[in-house]
Amino acid sequence: MTRAERDERDLSPRDFAARAAWLSYVGGLTQDQIARELGISRQRAQRLVARAMAEGLVRVRISHPIAACLEMERDLKERYELEAAWVAPSMGSDGDPVHGVAVYAAPVLEQIFGSTEPKTIAIGTGRTLRAVVENIEPVQGGAHKLVSLNGNVAPDGSATAYEVIVRLAGLLSIPQYPLSIPLVARSQEEFELYLSLPHVAASRALARAADIAIVGIGHMSDNVPLYVDGFITAEELASLQAAGAAGELAGHVFDAEGRYLDHPVNDRIMGVRVSAQECPVCCIAAGASKRTAVEAALKGRLITHLVIDEASAKHLLAQ
16 A cells, blocks of 8 residues: 555545645645655546635735726725725626635735734624624734624524634634524513513614625515525515615615615514614625615615625626
C-alpha cells in the first residue's frame, strides 16, 4: 500500500475533498498535479474539487470590485438616499441569488462585528440571514451585544428553522439575548402576558436601543413564510393582502409605500419593529420574489443600508 493510499484510508471523504480543494485553490496545482500528489486519477481529482465546492468546503471571495456593480451601488445610494449599498455580482441564470448575496454580505457583517467600538446589534431571522451567517469567518466580537428582533419559537414549540442568533454569537464569542417567545402571539391577552415577562421586556428594551439592526425581508405572496410556517392563518394572510401588504421586516407587515399596516396581525407581532429613524437598518435581500418588498421598504425609508443581488438592483434602478 502506497503512502497516498494509507493517507486516503485514514481520511473521511469530505477530508479528502477538502485536501484536493486546498491543493487547487490555495496551492494553485492543476488537476494533473493534484492527481499525482494524492495518487489518484485526474478524473477523481476533478470530482473531489467539484464536491468540495458543492458542499461548501470552499469559500471564494472576490477582492476586486466589479465596475458595473460599483456603479449600481452608487446609483442606489443616490436614488433611495441610502447610507450604503452593496450589489452582489450575478450568479448566472441557473445560480441561487441567495448564495451569491450571502457570500457577498458576509464581509460586510464581519466589518460591523469587527468594530472595536462596543455596539448592541439587533438581528432578525430568515433563510437569507442564515445563509450569510454560514459564510461568516469567526471574528473577535469585542464588547458587542447581540439581541434578537423577533421571537424564535415556532407554533409547535420548536425553535424556528432559520434562527441565526445562537450560531452568530458563537462565531463572535459575544453574549446573546434571544427572544424565546413566539413570533406572533395567538391573542392580545397572550401578547400582554409575554410582554409582562421580565426577560422578554429586557430583551425588547435592548433591541429598541440597538446601535444597528440587521434584517432580511419577507414578501407577502401566497407562500409567504409567515403563513407557510404556520405563524398566521390563511384568513389572516388574505386579510393582510387585502389591506395592501407588500412585505415584512422582522414580522411586521408594511404596504407598497413602506408604511406599517394598522392591522390586528401587526398588533400581535412579539418582536421589535425596526425604524430607520431610531438606528441604522441593514437589509440583506436576494431574488425576484423580494423585489416588491425591497422597493416598498426603500420608498418608506425603512432601511438605510442594502445588500442585494445584481438582477434585483437593475430592477430597482429601472423603476
